[in-house]
Amino acid sequence: MKYLDEYRDPETVKKLTAAIKTITTQSWNIMEVCGGQTHSIIKYGIDQLLPDTINLIHGPGCPVCVTPLAYIDKALAIAVQPKVIFCSFGDMLRVPGSHHDLLSLKAQGADIRIVYSPLDAMKLARQHPDKHVVFFGVGFETTAPTTALAAHQAKQLDLNNFSLLICHVRVPPVMQALLNSPGNQVQGFLGAGHVCSIMGYHEYLPLSAQHKIPIVITGFEPVDILHGLYLCIKQLEEKRYQVENEYSRVVKEQGNQPAQQLMRQVFDVVDRSWRGLGEIAASGLALTDEYEQWNAEQRFAVTTINTQEPAACRSGDVLQGLIKPAQCPEFGNSCTPEHPLGATMVSSEGACAAYYRYRRYQHD
Amino acid sequence: MTDLELNCPLPLQYDQIVMAHGGGGRLMQQLLDSIIQPVFSNPILNQKHDSAVLNINGSRLAFTTDSYVVKPLFFSGGDIGKLAVCGTLNDLAMSGALPLYISCALIIEEGFAIKDLQRIIQSMQQAAQQAGVLIVTGDTKVVEHGSRDGVYINTAGIGIIDGNINVSPANIQAGDSIIINSDLARHGIAVMLEREGLNFESSIKSDCANLSGLVQLLIQAGIDIHCMRDLTRGGLASCLIELATASRHHFEIDETALPIHQDVNSACEILGFDPLYIANEGCFALFVPEAQTEQTLAAIREHPLGQQACLIGKVKTAHPKGLVTLQTAMGISRVLDLLSGEQLPRIC
Numbered sequence: 001m002k003y004l005d006e007y008r009d010p011e012t013v014k015k016l017t018a019a020i021k022t023i024t025t026q027s028w029n030i031m032e033v034c035g036g037q038t039h040s041i042i043k044y045g046i047d048q049l050l051p052d053t054i055n056l057i058h059g060p061g062c063p064v065c066v067t068p069l070a071y072i073d074k075a076l077a078i079a080v081q082p083k084v085i086f087c088s089f090g091d092m093l094r095v096p097g098s099h100h101d102l103l104s105l106k107a108q109g110a111d112i113r114i115v116y117s118p119l120d121a122m123k124l125a126r127q128h129p130d131k132h133v134v135f136f137g138v139g140f141e142t143t144a145p146t147t148a149l150a151a152h153q154a155k156q157l158d159l160n161n162f163s164l165l166i167c168h169v170r171v172p173p174v175m176q177a178l179l180n181s182p183g184n185q186v187q188g189f190l191g192a193g194h195v196c197s198i199m200g201y202h203e204y205l206p207l208s209a210q211h212k213i214p215i216v217i218t219g220f221e222p223v224d225i226l227h228g229l230y231l232c233i234k235q236l237e238e239k240r241y242q243v244e245n246e247y248s249r250v251v252k253e254q255g256n257q258p259a260q261q262l263m264r265q266v267f268d269v270v271d272r273s274w275r276g277l278g279e280i281a282a283s284g285l286a287l288t289d290e291y292e293q294w295n296a297e298q299r300f301a302v303t304t305i306n307t308q309e310p311a312a313c314r315s316g317d318v319l320q321g322l323i324k325p326a327q328c329p330e331f332g333n334s335c336t337p338e339h340p341l342g343a344t345m346v347s348s349e350g351a352c353a354a355y356y357r358y359r360r361y362q363h364d
Numbered sequence: 365m366t367d368l369e370l371n372c373p374l375p376l377q378y379d380q381i382v383m384a385h386g387g388g389g390r391l392m393q394q395l396l397d398s399i400i401q402p403v404f405s406n407p408i409l410n411q412k413h414d415s416a417v418l419n420i421n422g423s424r425l426a427f428t429t430d431s432y433v434v435k436p437l438f439f440s441g442g443d444i445g446k447l448a449v450c451g452t453l454n455d456l457a458m459s460g461a462l463p464l465y466i467s468c469a470l471i472i473e474e475g476f477a478i479k480d481l482q483r484i485i486q487s488m489q490q491a492a493q494q495a496g497v498l499i500v501t502g503d504t505k506v507v508e509h510g511s512r513d514g515v516y517i518n519t520a521g522i523g524i525i526d527g528n529i530n531v532s533p534a535n536i537q538a539g540d541s542i543i544i545n546s547d548l549a550r551h552g553i554a555v556m557l558e559r560e561g562l563n564f565e566s567s568i569k570s571d572c573a574n575l576s577g578l579v580q581l582l583i584q585a586g587i588d589i590h591c592m593r594d595l596t597r598g599g600l601a602s603c604l605i606e607l608a609t610a611s612r613h614h615f616e617i618d619e620t621a622l623p624i625h626q627d628v629n630s631a632c633e634i635l636g637f638d639p640l641y642i643a644n645e646g647c648f649a650l651f652v653p654e655a656q657t658e659q660t661l662a663a664i665r666e667h668p669l670g671q672q673a674c675l676i677g678k679v680k681t682a683h684p685k686g687l688v689t690l691q692t693a694m695g696i697s698r699v700l701d702l703l704s705g706e707q708l709p710r711i712c
Binding site: 001044094116359 | 378380381382383384390391394560562626629630633635636692693694695696697698699701703704
């Protein structure tokens with residue numbers, strides 16, 4: 001398949017692996033920010049191809065994993081309301097709230113539907129004028145523009161039976177927070193390619209300069225990830241700290257400007273809690289006052305739900321790179337994909353789920 | 365301690381059925397193993413074949429049943445009627461049986477269009493006729509409007525097993541070759557694209573087909589089939605894991621040998637699905653002695669449903685729990701594990 005096969009080519013993988021071995025003279029801790037990259041690394045066994053001195057830290061870039069429990073509880077509270085069609089991306093359905101997940105509410109009769117785009121949810125709203133359709137808008141700057149477009153169109157159409165439960169988050173503030181954390185171990189980043197396809201990478205220039213840390217915007221295929229690692233290690237070895245773009249076939253410095261403009265129009269930047277990481281300043285997006293009418297939190301009066309995270313789940317430590325998933329005592333014991341304690345075990349992009357699925361036998 | 369509030373959200377022990385219990389993954393296995401199997405337990409059921417093998421007055425009969433629920437009812441490459449006949453014929457064929465008779469039980473939703481029902485019935489008759497089996501008994505129930513799915517079909521089937529044939533996971537041996545007859549994941553993707561109204565430029569057709577003719581051809585060619593399994597719900601990976609667990613062997617699969625149509629691969633990439641876990645309805649894996657590999661491949665390729673037959677892996681050694689590993693193009697070996705339930709589309 002064009003644009004995929006060449007980035008999974010075993011020969012190129014071998015060459016890059018050899019090149020990484022050649023340039024690496026000491027140990028380095030490198031974080032891949034995005035959960036899609038984590039999934040690829042574990043699925044293709046990329047970490048097994050690297051020198052032992054390269055330690056990959058799996059970052060907080062899985063939207064399912066970082067959506068706080070309070071928002072799952074809000075979603076559950078809205079989804080059980082009469083005459084509500086609750087629409088979500090598929091992998092949010094299995095994330096446990098305080099007492100249920102969306103899958104079990106669906107089994108009890110709640111009208112919960114998997115959609116591929118918020119625009120599909122809007123279509124449902126037009127088809128069912130007697131129902132109220134809510135879309136659960138989660139994810140990073142990658143999914144935020146389509147939610148923004150839905151809000152924009154809903155306003156234009158004056159669509160009254162549609163609203164959005166928004167928990168979108170931004171990548172640069174969480175990278176900043178990780179770097180500011182006293183226990184930080186990250187020495188280089190593989191930046192999240194798809195987020196940058198929307199936002200560009202100019203946001204990362206001050207971050208890299210301020211913290212003297214290489215940030216290599218990287219794609220998701222094995223060749224991309226190894227190439228990103230190569231560029232990152234090369235910078236570290238040469239004591240350079242720059243933003244580089246490995247994913248230039250998709251990412252441009254200024255990103256997708258119309259998408260950014262739409263996001264600015266629809267969203268305010270707000271402080272947001274992250275599952276496992278706590279509140280991070282300016283890390284979230286919320287509807288502006290102009291779009292208040294389409295804010296499901298207001299419409300269903302769930303703003304006061306504020307749930308604490310369970311103590312046993314150490315996803316926060318996993319997301320900060322302080323432990324590997326298998327080092328958590330609950331991993332594979334009380335916490336499995338069938339019965340996840342925390343969201344990192346739910347999504348296929350979550351580090352714990354990826355380790356469980358592809359590496360479980362190593363711990364049997 | 366009265367004010368102690370436990371807010372740990374899990375473990376969620378489901379106290380009602382969720383969709384994932386029917387997804388062919390770990391939750392379904394748990395449901396079978398904890399709720400159903402222990403209560404019905406008997407030596408025939410406990411063999412966990414696709415069909416029960418019954419010894420009656422010196423004859424060996426294969427007996428199986430399956431229920432069919434699919435949305436949409438009509439899809440590219442088939443419909444629920446064809447599926448209901450072929451699926452049951454395939455379950456019989458996988459035990460080495462020659463299918464003879466099947467039943468047809470319909471559960472129809474009030475309001476369902478008679479012309480659609482006619483189409484489904486015609487399709488069933490056509491599939492049965494092509495396979496040389498008769499639909500000899502049936503039942504019809506109508507349920508109140510509101511189930512949203514239109515019609516459910518249950519079929520049961522019986523077939524006869526030739527005296528010498530013994531196909532079972534217990535016969536899988538170290539050294540066996542693992543062969544499949546066609547490319548993977550077409551049925552699941554074809555149905556999904558239609559159900560979700562996703563418009564792709566190419567039309568991916570379900571592989572829904574009756575495999576009993578092909579299996580009979582292999583038997584007549586003298587292939588010593590150790591085991592067979594059709595790769596339905598849960599796809600290639602789940603079926604292999606079940607067989608590895610049942611036979612307590614380690615299977616090693618070569619990723620580069622797996623035939624997947626480019627359009628199917630593209631759809632999987634876009635939707636974030638792994639084609640190895642997507643359902644097939646005309647594809648099966650068979651385990652044969654290594655020495656018969658070429659002969660088997662040649663025999664399968666003679667049949668229209670076996671044009672793309674290929675060797676996908678080997679049975680390595682005995683393994684206490686059973687294990688399936690995938691040898692990737694990059695030279696890494698990784699384990700294939702059962703999913704919890706159905707694959708859920710990823711966010712991004």
